[in-house]
Structure formats: structure tokens, C-alpha cells
Amino acid sequence: QGDMGGLDGGRGVAVIMRYTLRLLTLQQFQRATTLICAMEVLRRTEPTVWGDMPFTIGLWVGQRVTPHTTEESHAAIEKERDGKYGTGSTPAQLTSCPWCGAEIAPGREIRVDRDLGRTFVYCGDKYGRCEFSQAKSKNLGLPVLVVDDEIYRHPPSMLIATVDKFAMMARRGQVRTLFGNANRECPRHGLLWPEADCSGNHTKKRTLEAVKARVITPIRPPDLIIQDEFHLISGPLGTMVGLYETAVDELSTWMIDGKAIRPKIIASTATVRKAEEQMNNVFLRKVSVFPPHGIDVKDNFFSVQRSVEDKPGRLYMGICSLGSSRPAVMIRVYVALLTGAQSLFQRFGPAADPYMTVVGYFNSLRELGGMRRLAEDDVQTRAYRVQMSDVKRPGLSQRSVRIVDELTSRVSNKEIPKKLGQLEVKFKPTWEKGETRAIDIVLATNMLSVGVDVNRIGLMVVNGQPKNTAEYIQATSRVGRSFPGLVCTVLTWSRPRDLSHYETFEHYHATFYKHVEAQSVTPFAARALDRGLTGAMVSLLRLKNDSMNPNSGAQSLDSSGKEEALRARKVLSERAWKVKDKAARTTANNMTADRIDLWVKESVKPGRRLGYETERGQGDLAALLKKPGALAWDEFTVPMSMRDVEPGVQLIMDASKHSSEPPPWKSRIKKANGGDT
Structure with missing residues (x-):
């Protein structure tokens, strides 16, 4: 479209895709x-x-996943080359080339150019046939940006992010470039912002020419925001997202011929x-449901319901053993499924592969940890010795369970x-030495319920009824996508809720879509404003105004x-009125005014300068924003993540009070001469 309304539409972020979970992102x-x-191949032609x-x-995700600066990226790649595999952030987010499938070795195919401030990821094609190999694309490589600073300097066409990352808008002034808010550019390093560590003027250096900063046309903000798994934007997380969305919406709005143009929102959800x-509460938009319901529930033109004879689906089986402990039942279920699948594999070969990997789904890490110990001990032993007794067990075959993950x-x-790549590996009758083996058992929490699309999985064991129906549907839909699926839900007789689900098992599963819970989002409730109003207000002020950006x-x-x-106060209060009511507008207006007054008082205190955060080398700079957790929450506590609204409690357990043994330490005793022991 080129320039429209005085804004450059040929560059910058056009699409933002947001997710709630790290694995899904x-x-x-x-x-x-x-x-x-x-798209890039087409553009080049x-x-x-x-x-x-x-x-x-x-x-654009958390700093524990991707590097924040090019220097951090360089350090991570150097560790890779030295064989020091750390657990910190890394630019190696692609294991294979998305265009040709060739493996990407981080130490060889990732190059960090510190002079340009860029991290280049290349295809690992040894013969240089791929369009994105070093032979054919030396100056760009794969069109990916995985370092925060490089994303700010060279805003990508499409930005993949977690919703939590948007909580950093108040703390990172450079985020403004993602919304097109930049008017200067360094030909060598990219877009500039008021506090950028690059002046834009550079002398000649090795193969790099001398350059000067140039003025550019302001860039158009994002046109499209895609929110995946919208049903997960609920509760405290959804409330904070809805509040910060005030800033995102305002920063993404631009004017043409006196008319405000807001970004289009597409949200996918498990329930309507x-x-x-x-x-309305999150995005302040009217809804158009797609696909529409139509006049026939089985055929709405966009999707057609098929019978299980034509297209196999999933079979749900409820298991409840009265008088037996949960671990005992789980062990027997896992052994039966593992050895039964082995028997089918020996008879039918690859056709039985979907049932060779057992996926265990758990509601908590505590229960999962207990089952992992059982899987690595009792389940392995029983599966191997299943035919080593006088009891005949037809349909079960001896199996060596090697990989539990x-x-x-x-x-x-x-x-x-x-x-995820190992989950795609199919079982074979024999394995070569050094070959990547298929996984026998994989245990998962709700990380599995969104975004894991492994078509070969056909067998799942659910440990207890999940907390809500939407989670249950999402988790169990991971199996039976390409082959008939079997879901075994193990319900504990001593839990009243589990027992109730077992007693109504058939009816519940025949109608469980109507049991999906509605989502609750209240971004302008009084307590929500306590937690998130300051972050939204500072984001608006800092990212829109040059003087307040550093x-x-x-x-x-x-x-x-x-x-x-x-x-900013008007934007927040008007949004509260449209989302909720006049009372919410009054509350938001008053709370914003109080925070602005406190901010002004802090800014005029003598003997110091006020900054958003303290920085090294700036000893006279007092921090306006506080981090949650360390001190009591006040008007200028701003969360680092959308999930920081309910900080955890530090618990110290003194085991010595419950033991007859003396503690392994003694308190210091002052001596008469002033020393201590």
C-alpha cells in the first residue's frame, strides 16, 4: 500500500501473533x-x-528463552562452539531449516556480527542448494530475528510473542519501534530511539562504509493482531491482558482523513x-463468530461432521478401581497399555505405531513426579516380566521400556x-547403534494441552479429571488426529469429583461441549486497577512521547x-467506561490522577534525578517503578509479567524443630575479648 496518512506501510511490524504459553509460542x-x-522467496524473484x-x-519472548542483546547472543554461540551447553537464553530456536529441512547446527550455522549488531541464522544445507544457505544468502540467511535488541532495530513483518512480554512496555522504551514510533535510522544498525546506544554516525570500519543517521517517514503500526488460544485469556491473566490492551490498542491506532484506524483482531478460542x-472486556471490539452456526449443526459449509466409520475419532474409557490406591491402578494401566501395544506391533508392524508411545496427562507437577518414579521402576519391571509368571496374559507381550520423558x-x-522432534520418531523392530530412539512414555502437564501437534500419537492416560472441561477437551484432542485415538481417564474413587464423573461418564462425554466454562475477565475492577493501572499508564506515556521515552x-x-x-488519563478512563460503566470510568480517572500527582511529587524532589529504573553508572537516579515481591505493593509497583499479580510466598522450613537431632549449625557466641566462635 505504500505511504498512507503520512505513514510508511512498506516496513515495520504488520502482524502480531500472541500466545500464552512458551511451548506454543x-x-x-x-x-x-x-x-x-x-514470502521472502517470492519477494526476491x-x-x-x-x-x-x-x-x-x-x-519476542522471555529473556530466559531468547537473548536480550547481541552480546548475549554472541556469548551463547561461543558456549555452543566450546561445548558448554548452558540452560540460559540462546538464539538457536530452530533445529532445522523451515524451507528445506536441513539440520541447523548452532555453532556452525549461526553467525553473530557484532559490528552490525545482527545475529544471522543460516540453513545447514552442505551443498548450498537452499535459498537460505550461506552460499545463496550470505547477507541475510533465514529471515528470522531472535534477539530483542535486533527486533527493536529491525522490526519484523510478523512478530511472534507471548502476552507476558507486553508487560515490559513500561520498562523498555525501545518497544516503541514495534508500533512504528521512530523517525531516525542508522543505515548500519537500524531504527533509533531517544536512548539508543547508537548515534547513527559511524566512520569506515573494515568492510563497512562510513554512514550518517537519516530522518525517515514514521512507520505504520501493526494492522493485524492474532490472539491464539483466546480461552486461556481469562482469570487474573486475562484481566491484566485486558488492562494492558488499552495501551496496545492506543499505540496501534493511526489517523487518516480524521478517522481513527484500529488494528483488526482475530482470536481463536475453544469456546464461544x-x-x-x-x-469486549479484553479488546473492546464487537464479535463476528467464524465459522457461523448455519442451519445444520452437522454441516455449516466450512466444516462437516463425519461418522466414525468414515473418519475414526477418539474413544474415551473411564477406569475406576474401588479400594485400590491411585498409584497401584496407574501402574497396571500403564503396563497393560504398553505391553498390549507391543503385542499389536509384533503382529501388525508400523500400523500399531500410534499406540506405542503412551502420553500421560497430569493436573500437577507433584503427581507427575510421583508417576515418573513409578514409570522408571515398577512399570519398567512389570512390562518386562509380564509373561514371566504362571498366569497367562493373552494379548500382552514382553516389552523393554527404555525412554521415559x-x-x-x-x-x-x-x-x-x-x-518434540523425538516424539515424531516412529518405532521400529530393531534399532541401530547411536540412532535416535522413539519415546516409550511421555508425561506432561497442561503444556501439552495447547499447540502440540504430533500426528502419530494415538494413546493417552489422563490422571484424574482435569479442573475444567475446556482443558480436558484441549488435552485429549492431542491424540487421534490422524489415527483412531484411545483416551483412558483414570478416576480415583476417594475423590468425590472423580467418582461423580465416573458415574456419569457416558453422558458427560456425549455432551461435554456444553459443559465448557465461560471465561471471566474484569480488567477495570478495583483490585485489577491496583495491580495493572500504573503499568498501562506508563506504557502509554513512555512509548508515545519522545521526551518521556528515555x-x-x-x-x-x-x-x-x-x-x-x-x-493518557482520558484514554484509560474512557476505555473503562466503554468496557464497564460510568462508575468504572470515575474510579479509573481518580486512580490515574492520584498516580500522576504522586509522580509529579517524586519528580520535583531535590538532590536527585528520577528515572523509571536505576541503571549502572547513574548513582543519582532514583527509580520510579518498583518490582513486585520484594516490598509491599504500592501505586508504582509494576509487574514484570502478566502473571506477577499474585506473588508467591517464601517459605522457610526449620526441620530441626521436628527432630531429636541437634541442628547442623550453632549461633555465634561473643567472647570476652571481642572475638566470636
Whole structure:
């Protein structure tokens, strides 16, 4: 479209895709990269049609996943080359080329250019046939950006992010470039912001030419925001997202001919119950459900219900053994499924592969940890000795359970792609030495319930009824996608809720879509404003205004920021009125005014300068924003994540009080001469 309304539409972020979970974000990034690669190949073949600016994709997630700076990226790759595999952030988020499938070795195929401030990821094709290998794409490689600073300097066409990352808008002034808020550019390093560590003017250095900063046309903000798994935007998380969405919506809005243009929102969800209310509370938009219901529930043109004879689905089986403990039942269920699948595999070969990997789904890490110990001990032993007794067990065959793994929050970011790749490995009658083996048992929490699309999985054991129906449907839908699926729900007789589900098992599963719970989102409730109003207000002020963008810009509220503060207060209070009611508008208006007054008082205190955060080398800089957890929550406590609204409690357990043994330490005793022992 080119320039519209005085804004450049040929560069910058066009699409933001947001997710709620780390695993889902990484998987979708790998898939979306294939799309961007296809677009970039087309652009290179017809640059006169698609322009000279490359199509790129960026991964904007937590600092424990991807590096924050190019220096951190360089350090991570150096560790890879030295064989020191750490668990911290790394730019190696792709294990294989999304265009041709060749393996990507981080130490060889990732190059960090510190002079340019760029991290380049190349395809591992040894013969240089791929469009994104070093032979054919030396200056760009794969069109991916996985370092925060590089994303700010070179905003990608599509940005893949977690919703939690948007909590950093108040603390990172450079986030403004993602919304097109930049007017200067360094030809060598990219977009500049008021506090950028690059002046834009550089002398000649090795192969790099001398450059000067140039003024650019402001960039158009994102046109499209895609919110995946919208049903997970609920409760405390959804409430905070809805509050911060005030800032995102305002920063993404631009004017043309006096008319405000807001970004289009597409949200995918597992339930449409109260969808209008949820969409209004989070995005302040009207709802159009797609696909529409139509006049026939079995055929709405976009999707057709098929009978199980034509297309196998999932079979649910409830297991409840009265008088038996939960571990005893779980051991026997796992052994029966593992050895039964082995018997089928010996008879039918690859056709039985979907049932050779048992997926265990758990509601808590505590229960999963207990089952992992059982799987590595009792289950392995019983599966191997299943035919070593006088009792005949037809249909069960001896099996060596070798690999028991898990998909939980305890798994490092670096290991997740490897584990997902290993889940795709199919079973074979014999294995060569050094060959990657298929997984026998994988235990997972709700990390599995969204985004894990492994078509070969056909067998799942659910440990107890999940807390809500939406989670149950999402988790069990991971199996039986390409082959007939079997879901065994093991219910404990001593839990009243489990027993109730067992007694109504058939009716519940025949109608469980109507049992999906409606989502609750209240972004402008009084307690929600306590937790998130300051973050949304500071995000608006800092990312829209040049004078307040640097860290030291917190000082300028009293001198040049009053008009901007009044505008931010109006935006927040008007949003509260439209989302909720007039009372919410009054509350939001008063609370915003109180915070602005406190901010002004802090900015005029003598003997110091006010900044958003303290920084090294700036000893006279006092921090306006506080981190949650360390001190009591006050007006300027701003969360680091959307999930920081309910900080945990530090618990110290003194075991010596419950033991007859003396403690392993003694208190210091002062001696008469002043020394201690």
C-alpha cells in the first residue's frame, strides 16, 4: 500500500501473533517461519512488485528463552562452539531449516556480527542448494530475528510473542519501534530511539562504509493482531491482558482523513460461550463468530461432521478401581497399555505405531513426579516380566521400556524442540547403534494441552479429571488426529469429583461441549486497577512521547509531560467506561490522577534525578517503578509479567524443630575479648 496518512506501510511490524504459553509460542514460530520464507522467496524473484525490504519474522519472548542483546547472543554461540551447553537464553530456536529441512547446527550455522549488531541464522544445507544457505544468502540467511535488541532495530513483518512480554512496555522504551514510533535510522544498525546506544554516525570500519543517521517517514503500526488460544485469556491473566490492551490498542491506532484506524483482531478460542463479553472486556471490539452456526449443526459449509466409520475419532474409557490406591491402578494401566501395544506391533508392524508411545496427562507437577518414579521402576519391571509368571496374559507381550520423558515447565527452552522432534520418531523392530530412539512414555502437564501437534500419537492416560472441561477437551484432542485415538481417564474413587464423573461418564462425554466454562475477565475492577493501572499508564506515556521515552524521561512529567499525562488519563478512563460503566470510568480517572500527582511529587524532589529504573553508572537516579515481591505493593509497583499479580510466598522450613537431632549449625557466641566462635 505504500505511504498512507503520512505513514510508511512498506516496513515495520504488520502482524502480531500472541500466545500464552512458551511451548506454543516456540512451535508456532517454527511453523510461521516457513510462511515467511515462502514470502521472502517470492519477494526476491519479483522485487519490483514486493519491494526491497525483506519479509522477516521475530520471536519476542522471555529473556530466559531468547537473548536480550547481541552480546548475549554472541556469548551463547561461543558456549555452543566450546561445548558448554548452558540452560540460559540462546538464539538457536530452530533445529532445522523451515524451507528445506536441513539440520541447523548452532555453532556452525549461526553467525553473530557484532559490528552490525545482527545475529544471522543460516540453513545447514552442505551443498548450498537452499535459498537460505550461506552460499545463496550470505547477507541475510533465514529471515528470522531472535534477539530483542535486533527486533527493536529491525522490526519484523510478523512478530511472534507471548502476552507476558507486553508487560515490559513500561520498562523498555525501545518497544516503541514495534508500533512504528521512530523517525531516525542508522543505515548500519537500524531504527533509533531517544536512548539508543547508537548515534547513527559511524566512520569506515573494515568492510563497512562510513554512514550518517537519516530522518525517515514514521512507520505504520501493526494492522493485524492474532490472539491464539483466546480461552486461556481469562482469570487474573486475562484481566491484566485486558488492562494492558488499552495501551496496545492506543499505540496501534493511526489517523487518516480524521478517522481513527484500529488494528483488526482475530482470536481463536475453544469456546464461544459469553464470547461477546470476553471480546469486549479484553479488546473492546464487537464479535463476528467464524465459522457461523448455519442451519445444520452437522454441516455449516466450512466444516462437516463425519461418522466414525468414515473418519475414526477418539474413544474415551473411564477406569475406576474401588479400594485400590491411585498409584497401584496407574501402574497396571500403564503396563497393560504398553505391553498390549507391543503385542499389536509384533503382529501388525508400523500400523500399531500410534499406540506405542503412551502420553500421560497430569493436573500437577507433584503427581507427575510421583508417576515418573513409578514409570522408571515398577512399570519398567512389570512390562518386562509380564509373561514371566504362571498366569497367562493373552494379548500382552514382553516389552523393554527404555525412554521415559516429560513435557513440563521443568524442561529447559533448549530441550523443548528436541523433545518434540523425538516424539515424531516412529518405532521400529530393531534399532541401530547411536540412532535416535522413539519415546516409550511421555508425561506432561497442561503444556501439552495447547499447540502440540504430533500426528502419530494415538494413546493417552489422563490422571484424574482435569479442573475444567475446556482443558480436558484441549488435552485429549492431542491424540487421534490422524489415527483412531484411545483416551483412558483414570478416576480415583476417594475423590468425590472423580467418582461423580465416573458415574456419569457416558453422558458427560456425549455432551461435554456444553459443559465448557465461560471465561471471566474484569480488567477495570478495583483490585485489577491496583495491580495493572500504573503499568498501562506508563506504557502509554513512555512509548508515545519522545521526551518521556528515555529512562531519565520520568523526570520530565512536571515540565513537558502534563499534556500527555492528561491525554493518557482520558484514554484509560474512557476505555473503562466503554468496557464497564460510568462508575468504572470515575474510579479509573481518580486512580490515574492520584498516580500522576504522586509522580509529579517524586519528580520535583531535590538532590536527585528520577528515572523509571536505576541503571549502572547513574548513582543519582532514583527509580520510579518498583518490582513486585520484594516490598509491599504500592501505586508504582509494576509487574514484570502478566502473571506477577499474585506473588508467591517464601517459605522457610526449620526441620530441626521436628527432630531429636541437634541442628547442623550453632549461633555465634561473643567472647570476652571481642572475638566470636
